Amino acid sequence: MANHKTCMECGGELLADDIAIHRKLINRGAEEFFCIDCLARKLGCKREDIQRLIEYYRSTGTCTLFV
Numbered sequence: 001m002a003n004h005k006t007c008m009e010c011g012g013e014l015l016a017d018d019i020a021i022h023r024k025l026i027n028r029g030a031e032e033f034f035c036i037d038c039l040a041r042k043l044g045c046k047r048e049d050i051q052r053l054i055e056y057y058r059s060t061g062t063c064t065l066f067v
């Protein structure tokens with residue numbers, strides 16, 4: 001079995017950031033994830049908005065999902 005996760009919507013390969021932001025925005029205990037594109041569509045916002053959030057959470061250094 002592959003050791004990387006794929007998006008449950010489009011099947012695209014997920015990066016650690018994709019998983020972290022999904023947990024942050026949707027469900028901290030999630031076992032299935034959306035990629036940034038699908039997450040943005042679900043939330044009705046733009047991919048850039050999600051990426052900005054990722055940068056924000058990483059810059060704060062307080063979220064254990066972004067290390």
Ligand SMILES: [Zn+2]
Pocket residue numbers: 007008009010011012034035036037038039
């Ligand atoms: Zn996707």
